[in-house]
Amino acid sequence: MLFIQYPRCTTCQKAKKWLDAHNITYTERHIVENQPSYDELKVWYGKSGLPLKRFFNTSGLMYKDMQLKDKLPTMDEEEQLRLLATNGMLVKRPLIVDGDTVLVGFKEAEWTEKLQ
Numbered sequence: 001m002l003f004i005q006y007p008r009c010t011t012c013q014k015a016k017k018w019l020d021a022h023n024i025t026y027t028e029r030h031i032v033e034n035q036p037s038y039d040e041l042k043v044w045y046g047k048s049g050l051p052l053k054r055f056f057n058t059s060g061l062m063y064k065d066m067q068l069k070d071k072l073p074t075m076d077e078e079e080q081l082r083l084l085a086t087n088g089m090l091v092k093r094p095l096i097v098d099g100d101t102v103l104v105g106f107k108e109a110e111w112t113e114k115l116q
Contacts (some may be wrong), residue, residue, distance in 0.1 A: 001026040001115075004036065004095040006088070015094045015106040024115060031095075035088035041081050044095070048102035052080050055104055057092045 003019065003026040005012035019026055036044070045052055053072060057063055068090075072080060084090050096103040101114055 001096060001098040002029060003027065004029045004031050004091075004093060004097070006031050006093050009093055011106050012094045015111070018106070018108060018111060022116065026096075031088035031091060031093050033088075036085060036091060036095075038081055038085040041084050041091075044097055044102045045081065047100050048104065050102075050104060052077055055084055055092055056080075057090055060089055062087060062089045 001024065003016070005016065005028065007013075007030065016028075041055065045055060048054075056068065056072070058069070063069070068083075075083070092104050094106055096111070096115070098115070103111060103114060
């Protein structure tokens with residue numbers, strides 16, 4: 001299981017504590033130092049069954065500075081995926097990738113259902 005996170009993110013810290021408390025083993029990956037590639041994002045998006053917008057960190061400064069709320073609706077999926085791959089700070093975190101399971105963000109009930 002891959003746990004993609006940003007160490008200073010409080011939600012990521014909570015998620016990590018949850019994984020540890022439930023004795024779930026994972027490989028940790030820093031989302032900025034080792035940002036997701038276009039190919040990875042494309043595969044994860046396909047497996048997740050989620051709308052692509054869920055992969056964007058909509059509360060992040062970069063998202064707001066780039067005015068993506070207004071720009072994303074005019075972009076196709078390809079453009080959005082390429083944009084996400086340019087900077088890990090644009091990607092919603094934490095991300096769990098485990099086989100065909102892809103979880104975006106930390107929702108304890110969802111993680112309990114999907115990971116236990």
